[in-house]
Amino acid sequence: MSGADTKFRLLLVEDEPTQRLMLERQLTRAGYMVETAENGEEALKKILAGEFQILLTDWDMPGMDGPTLCKRVREAKLSTYVYILLLTGHLTTDDVVAGLGAGADDYIRKPANPAELLARLSAGSRIVQLEQSLREANKKIELLSITDSLAGTFNRRYLNDQLVKEVERARRYGRPLAAIMSDLDRFKRINDERGHASGDEVLRLFADLAKSVLRPSDWIARYGGEEFVIVMPETDAMGAGHAAEKVRAACADNPMPLSTGELLVTCSFGVAALSATQQTAEAAAAEMLREADSALYSSKHEGRNRVTIAGRHDLSDT
Numbered sequence: 001m002s003g004a005d006t007k008f009r010l011l012l013v014e015d016e017p018t019q020r021l022m023l024e025r026q027l028t029r030a031g032y033m034v035e036t037a038e039n040g041e042e043a044l045k046k047i048l049a050g051e052f053q054i055l056l057t058d059w060d061m062p063g064m065d066g067p068t069l070c071k072r073v074r075e076a077k078l079s080t081y082v083y084i085l086l087l088t089g090h091l092t093t094d095d096v097v098a099g100l101g102a103g104a105d106d107y108i109r110k111p112a113n114p115a116e117l118l119a120r121l122s123a124g125s126r127i128v129q130l131e132q133s134l135r136e137a138n139k140k141i142e143l144l145s146i147t148d149s150l151a152g153t154f155n156r157r158y159l160n161d162q163l164v165k166e167v168e169r170a171r172r173y174g175r176p177l178a179a180i181m182s183d184l185d186r187f188k189r190i191n192d193e194r195g196h197a198s199g200d201e202v203l204r205l206f207a208d209l210a211k212s213v214l215r216p217s218d219w220i221a222r223y224g225g226e227e228f229v230i231v232m233p234e235t236d237a238m239g240a241g242h243a244a245e246k247v248r249a250a251c252a253d254n255p256m257p258l259s260t261g262e263l264l265v266t267c268s269f270g271v272a273a274l275s276a277t278q279q280t281a282e283a284a285a286a287e288m289l290r291e292a293d294s295a296l297y298s299s300k301h302e303g304r305n306r307v308t309i310a311g312r313h314d315l316s317d318t
Contacts, residue, residue, distance in 0.1 A: 040064025270296030
């Protein structure tokens with residue numbers, strides 16, 4: 001696929017003004033979104049600051065030359081791949097090996113034949129597009145690996161890994177962190193009376209309802225069965241308790257539209273905040289979940305459809 005089809009961003013590095021202008025016009029006509037730089041230092045700044053898919057650079061430049069620029073770009077470990085084509089008059093075997101070893105993907109003799117230059121850039125564009133497709137596929141695979149396929153939330157694996165990171169972040173910046181454990185009341189009865197398909201619908205609808213009430217920075221994971229954990233950064237126990245109460249009320253006040261007919265489903269919640277104890281992040285995350293689970297048990301024991309904050313009280317009494 002050509003640059004004209006995909007509108008790749010291309011950075012042209014050429015210190016000779018006339019040659020730079022001619023190449024810029026040629027590449028723009030070919031469909032590339034072209035930006036220019038006069039030397040390697042300027043080019044490196046632009047590469048690090050912007051997202052380019054292709055770098056076309058001269059070899060001989062004052063200051064940082066082409067191979068050094070290639071090396072610096074590769075050392076930067078950018079989030080996306082940059083295809084590098086070297087314009088060079090150095091065509092001995094040692095020179096070619098040096099240029100490719102520095103990180104260039106290909107090279108072309110100066111002055112470049114216009115047809116050959118576009119053909120090599122088109123080949124590079126196909127490689128860039130393939131890399132983009134592979135990266136997107138890997139992202140989808142990664143997302144699937146951390147997503148609960150039934151509820152559409154994060155899964156237990158993600159919870160175990162990410163909650164530890166949230167604890168580390170909260171401690172590093174001295175910020176609060178809270179977790180809410182929720183459980184759908186009498187869920188077994190729903191499965192028994194409406195069937196497991198309806199039970200699956202309830203899980204999905206509850207997850208969607210919780211997401212609609214929570215902030216974008218909060219996230220929810222299915223803990224197992226009909227239990228979910230909501231993680232709330234930048235939130236203390238009382239703040240998380242009020243958020244849990246919003247989810248509880250929204251659930252209790254709005255019958256779920258199941259395929260078997262509307263059904264009112266209630267939920268119970270337990271809330272816990274990150275403690276200030278000097279323990280590992282893993283231990284602190286586990287303790288927070290244990291406290292939230294204990295508070296959830298209290299909500300269940302006290303009659304369900306309520307929110308309990310660990311070590312404090314039933315929020316529905318306030």
